[in-house]
Amino acid sequence: MKKGFYLRLALDGMRKNRRLYLPYLLTCGGMVMMFYILYSLAYSPAVQTMRGGSTMTVVLLLGTIVVAVFALLFLLYTNSFLAKRRNREFGLYNVLGMNKRNLSRILAWETVVSALVSILGGLIGGLLLSKLAELCLIRMAGERTGYAITVAPRSIAATFLFFGAIFALLLLVSLARVGISKPLDLLKSEAAGEKPPRANWVLALVGLLLLGAAYYLAVTIESPLTALFIFFAAVLMVIVATYLLFIAGSVTLCKLLQRNKRYYYKSAHFVSVSSMAFRMKRNGAGLASICILATMVLVMLSSTGCLYFGGEDAIRGMAPYDVTVALRYAAPEACSGEALRELADLVHDLSGGREKNLMTVTDVNFGGYFENGSLDLDGYSRILEISSSPSVLEHLRSVYFLPLEDFDLETDRQPEPGEALVWSSGAAYPYDTLAVEGCTPIRVVGTVRELPFRLTTEETLVTAYCVFLPDWAERAGEVQNYCASLEDEMALPETVQVCFFDLPGLSEEEQLRVTENLRQALRDRMEEEDRAWTGFTTNDRADLHSSFFSMNGSLFFLGIILSIVFIAAAALIIYYKQLSEGYEDQRRFGIMQKVGMTGREIKSAVDSQVLTVFFAPLLMSGLHLAFAFPFVQKLIRLFGVSNTHLLILTSVLCFLAFGLFYVFVYRRTARAYIAIVSEGDERR
Amino acid sequence: MSILEVRDLKKVYTSRFGTQQVEALRRVNFTVEKGEYVAVMGESGSGKTTLLNLLAALDKPTGGTVLLDGVDLSTLPEKDVASFRRGQLGFVFQEFNLLDTFTLEDNIYLPLVLAGRNHKEMAERLEPLARWLGIDGLLKKYPYEVSGGQKQRAAVARALITDPKLLLADEPTGALDSRSTDELLSLFAQVNRSGQTIVMVTHSVKAASHATRVLFIRDGEVFHQLYRGKDTNEQLYQKISDTLTVLATGGEAR
DSSP states (O other): OOTTHHHHHHHHHHHHTHHHHHHHHHHHHHHHHHHHHHHHHHTOHHHHTSTTHHHHHHHHHHHHHHHHHHHHHHHHHHHHHHHHHHHHHHHHHHHTTOOHHHHHHHHHHHHHHHHHHHHHHHHHHHHHHHHHHHHHHHHHTTOOOOOOOOOOHHHHHHHHHHHHHHHHHHHHHHHHHHHHOOHHHHHHTTTOOOOOOOOOHHHHHHHHHHHHHHHHHHHHOOOTTTTHHHHHHHHHHHHHHHHHIIIIIHHHHHHHHHHOHHHHTSHHHHHHHHHHHHHHHHHHHHHHHHHHHHHHHHHHHHHHHHHHHTHHHHHHHHOSSSEEEEEEESSGGGOOHHHHHHHHHHHHHHTTTOOEEEEEEEEEEEEEEEETTEEEOTTHHHHHHHOOSHHHHTTEEEEEEEEGGGSOOOOSSOOOTTEEEEEESSSOOOOSEEEETTSOOEEEEEEOSSOSSOOOTTTTSSOEEEEEETTHHHHHHHHHHHHHHTTOGGGOOEEEEEEEEEOTTOOHHHHHHHHHHHHHHHHHHHHSSSOSOOEEEEEEHHHHHHHHHHHHHHHHHHHHHHHHHHHHHHHHHHHHHHHHHHHHHHHHHHHHHHTTOOHHHHHHHHHHHHHHHHHHHHHHHHHHHHHHHHHHHHHHHHTTOOOHHHHHHHHHHHHHHHHHHHHHHHHHHHHHHHHHHHHHHHHO | OEEEEEEEEEEEEEOTTSSOEEEEEEEEEEEEETTOEEEEEOOTTSSHHHHHHHHTTSSOOSEEEEEETTEEGGGSOHHHHHHHHHHHEEEEETTOOOOTTSOHHHHHHHHHHHTTOOHHHHHHHHHHHHHHHTOTTSTTSOGGGSOHHHHHHHHHHHHHTTOOSEEEEESTTTTSOHHHHHHHHHHHHHHHHTTOEEEEEEOOHHHHTTSSEEEEEETTEEEEEEEOTTOOHHHHHHHHHHHHHHHHTTOOOO
C-alpha cells in the first residue's frame, strides 16, 4: 500500500471531525501548558531563591500533581467520547475490507498526530506564558523579579515524558476497544436503541440522604483541624450524592412528574418532561462532573482569594505589633524589672529611637482543662495529644497570670490579695472563683473589658483568660511549683517578659534589619553569665508578612491556575454535550414539526430543556458552596483570616464571575448546537 | 363534494447558489372526494414526496393552490399552519416517526396534548382506537421495544386520534415485512370504509392496489389515473402493473 496512506486517512478523519477534534486538541494543549507552567515554576530559580520559596515549591508541586491526575482522568473521558463518535467511520472502513490491524494503524497515527500537536503547542504556549505566570506569582508573593525569559529543559523533558505516557495509554485503550468490537457493532453503535430511563427510587433517595447528611456534617463541624477527616468524608459524600442525584434523582423526578397526568399532559410540559428524562439519563454523569468541577473552582477561588486579600488583616492578628521580643525565664521569681529596662534600652538604641508604642508585660501562662470554675493542669499535655473531639476542645483554656500593679486598669473595686480581675477572649468569665489545680482558689471580683495590650490570634485559638493578680509572685510561684512536681516537661508553665513596639515609617527591609540586629545582640547577651533569662523569641511582622504572602500568594495563584484547568474541562464537557444533544435533537425536531408543532413551540421546548440541563449544575454548585461556607470560614481562620464579610464577598464574586463565564460558554456552544440542528433542516 | 383540490401545483427547487433549478412538480391537477382512498404512484424522483409535503403544508408551492376543505393552505399565516396541520391532517410515515422519548401511548396523545385537550377526553378517545388497532396491550411500551408493524399501528393511531379530514401516508408499508404490510393495508381499507379520506404516496403496486383510485405521476405531472370501479384488489393490481410497464417503456398519455 502507498506510503503515508494511513497517515492521510488519519488526518482526513480528524479534519472531517474537526468539530470534535479541535476542542479536544485545544484542551490537551491547555493541560500540557498548565502542567509545564506549574512544573517549571516549582523549579524556577527565581522562585527558589526568594524568601519563602521552598513553601512555594511545595505548593506548586502539589498543584502539578493535581493537574497531572486530572489530565489523565479527563483525557481518558474525552477520548472515549471521541471514540464513540468515530466508531461508525471505523465500522465503515471495516466493512470496506480493512482489518483490525489496518484500523489500529490509523488509530496509532491519529494518536501520534494529536500527541505531537498538543504537546508541542502546549509547550510553546507554556514557554511563552510561564514568564508571565512567574511575574504574577512573584508579584502576588510581594516580591520583584527580572524579566529574562528562561527555558527549562528539565521541565520540557518531564512534560514530554508525562504526556507521552498519557497518549500511549489512550492509544492502548482505543486499540483494546477496536480489538473487542465487531464490525457491524461499530457501524450500528450510534443507532442502537436506547433503553428508556427507569426511575431508580432507591438511588435517588440514597443520594438525597447522603447530600443531607453531608451538608449536616459540613455545617456542624466545630474545629476544622480535628475534624478534617470528617470534612473529607463530607466532600466524598457530596460527590457521590451529586452523581446519584443527577443520574438517578433527576430521572425519578421526571417520572414523578409524568405520573401526575394533569401536569404532564399539558403542551408546555409534555415534550419537555419526557425528553428531559432521556437527556438526564444520558447526561447525568457529565452534568454531575460539571457540578463538581464548578464547586471545586468556587471553593478554591473564594477561599484562596479570601486568604490572599485578607492577608493584611490576618498578619495584624498574628503579629499585633511590628516587633515582639519575649525573654523566657525558668521560674517567675527570676523575673526582674531590670532585664526589661535593659531590653527597652537595647531596642531604643538599635532602632535609632524610632520605636513607638513600646510596652512591656510580665506573665506566667499555662493551659488546662476547665470545668465549673476549676482548671485541671494534670495531664494537659496528654489531653492535647488526644484532643480530637470538639467537646474536649471546648474545655481547653490558656491562662495568663499578670501582675496587677503593672497595669492601670479601670475597675469598681481594686482586688485584695487572693482576689483577681479577669479578662476573657471568649464569653465573659462565668464563675466567682478560679481554682487552678495546686494553687489557692482565686476570687474573681471583676472583669476587664479591654486588654491593655493585644494578644495574637494564635494565643486566642482556644479561649484565653488573662488574670490580673495583686499577689502575682505568690500565685505564679504556686503554679510553677505544682507543675514542677508533675515531672512533665510539657506541663511546665511559661514565664516570659515581653516587649512590644512598632516601627512606624520604616520600610520592611529596615524593620527586618532592626530585628536582626536585636536578635544578634540578644544572642551575644546569651553568651554572658549574669543574665536572669534563659532564652528569647522574636516575632516580627515584616518577616511574617513575606512568609505569609509567599504561602497565601502561591495558594491563590495555584487556585487561579487550577480553576482555569477545571473551567476549561467543564467548558469542553459542555461543548461535547451540546454536540451530542444537537445530533439527537436533529431527528426529533423533524418529527415534532410533522405532527403539528410550530417551529417556535419546538424551539421554546428545547430551549427550556437545554437551559435546565446546563444551569442545574451551576445552581447545585452554588448550593454546595453555601453549605461548605461554614467550614471554609473556619479553615481560613486557621490561617489567621477571620474576615467573614470578605469571605462572603469573594464567594459571591467568584460565583458571579463563574456564572458569567458559564453563560458565555453556553452561548458559544449553543451556536454549534443550532448549526447541527439546522443542518438537519436543510437535509429535509 | 371534494375535500382536496389541487390546481396547477408547481414546485421548483433552487440549488444553494441559485445556479441550477430543478422542477419537481410542473403542473399537477387533481381532486379528492370525501371518503376516497387515493394512491399516488411514481418512480422515485417523480415528485411524489414533494407533492405530499405540499399537501401537508410542510413546504410552500412555487405556483398553484392546494385547497383543503375549501381553505387555501398557502394563504394560512405561518402560526396557524401548525395547528391546522395537527387539527385537520393525520400523517403516517415510512419510518413511523415515533418519538423515542415517549411511550406509544404518549406518542399517540401528542397531537391532542398540543391541541390542549384534557387527559380524560384523550383517554376516552384512545381506548376504542387502541383496541381496534390491536395495540391496547402495548401502550406503556417504548417504540424500540415493539415490532415495526406495531410501531406503524401506533403511528396510525396517532394520525387518527384527532379525527382528521384527510389521512396522508408516505410509503406506509416501506419499512414493514410482508405480513405487517398485509395487516396495515387491510387496516387502511377498513379505515377508509368507515368514511376516512386517505391519500397515500407509494411505489408499491400491492399497496396501491388497495386504493379506490390510483394517480400516476411522471416528470412532475399527473400522467394517468385508474379507478377501481368494480375490480377486486387482484384485478386492480394487474392494471397498475400494466400501467407501470407502459410508463417505464415510455408510452405517451392517452
